[in-house]
Amino acid sequence: MTVAILPAIKSHPFSCKVIIIAEKTMANFILTEIEERAHGKVARLAIDNQRKLNTLNTAVIKEFAETMDRLDEDKDIAVLVITGAGNKSFIGGADINLMAGLDPESAREFITSIHMTCHKARFFHAPVIARVNGFCLGAGMELAAACDIVVAGKSASFAMPEVRVGIPSVVEAALLPKILGLNLARDLVMTGRSINAEEAYTAGLVQRLCEDEALDAATETAIEEILEGGRNAMAIQKQLCNDWENNALEDGIQMGIDAFARAYESDEPGRMMGAFINRPR
Template sequence: MHMLNPHCGVERDPRGIVRLTICNAGSLNILNSAAIKGVREGIEVLATERTIRALVIAGQSEKSMIGGADIKEMATLDQASAEKFISGLRDLCEAARAFPAPVIARIPGWCLGGGLEFAAACDFRIASHDSKYAMPEVRVGIPSVIHAALLPRLIGWGRARWLIMTAATIDAPTALNWGLVDVVAAEGALDAEVEKTIEAILECGPEAMRSQKALLKQWEELPLKESVNLSVGVFGEAYLTGEPQRLMQGFINRKR
């Protein structure tokens, strides 16, 4: 594993798959300001590499991908430092959301608060059979903020309210049923399920995938008519990459 910085370990494979392991954040991968900054910087460096087909985010242990934000640090904050702290976490989540290639969250164990906000900012959430989810902020005197705003879009307003306003913990089957995660792996099969997702991504055109991710992000923000009309030009631009010609011809040749 190559260390980009003390909090970011990177492993690459020849297919263009990069696994970023969040390091030196304790057994539960609890993020303090230094870890937040390190992981964000690592993701932003990787975002410049056009050869990356997918980015997998993992924790150093099987207890968590990101357990949450550091309560010990948050307990010492005042209004100004609280805004600085949460802005850093916002920028980390946004780095995943804005990453040009698909981002896969590999979720074992606990996924709480800031960890769940980060997971929501990823494209795919692949979970272990025993993973658990909660937004416990209101129990410690703070509201759930930043990318918790993605939760109503993922799971609907009622379920988002329930998670955020009761601080309830839900298990993996419930998270799957709600649409909070995409896949729940059988025991011992988390990496195999991550690999299945990677294989599906690798079947697709890399330029088309980047274009699709960028479009989806814009669709989240724009009114429907603008979303529809904007995508006409994006469709046309796809033909400048050569991918449609190559992949469609391959499809036609297979059909013969």
């Protein structure tokens, strides 16, 4: 298994004393690190499936869900950073080899698990920062959209390429029209084209844009700003932000799950994904 070392965490500049807990856990696909600061704990989670650009398969999703549940139980965590291990990819989407073998029933089950991955970030008790390094595709872009703040290096690229392999962009893709505007969201999900980090920043998906070498520093700045806020107020504010968008969104997500399963009623996903998997290299 490839092991990625998470970036070191700086001391909080407003604290007279910072206690660092050497609590680092490693599972097959998920790395976590927790640091205790004077104003609350900072948790970091890295998806480590580097051989496949940190794509999401059933095992990765299961470990991610278990880890998020464990972290969510620790109410002393004041901010969570989600990133991809290595420097090539945040999340390269869902595993196409897995999706190529789905049928309508298993497609519904799988895409619901993708939704729950994003849901755990949206409804985590503390603010969640997406530290985007490299490719942010499909389910990765949905997870980034589900986070509260997105920090990206300039080499990051974003795309919703699902239609190119015979399936629609669904679940938390329902967030994109509100974030990007309906017309750009339509463009991206209908063409599958990529946009660079500067375009994503201009469109509103990325809130903090920086040079690649400054990604850790920019993430740290966001962490420090969150830690300055009141913990109770922050929890209330996050819930309120979700309430502002949630009602219509949940309907859109359910419609997306239905649409994803419906796509597998034809042979198109298997045929197009098979062509992609077996393409000349």
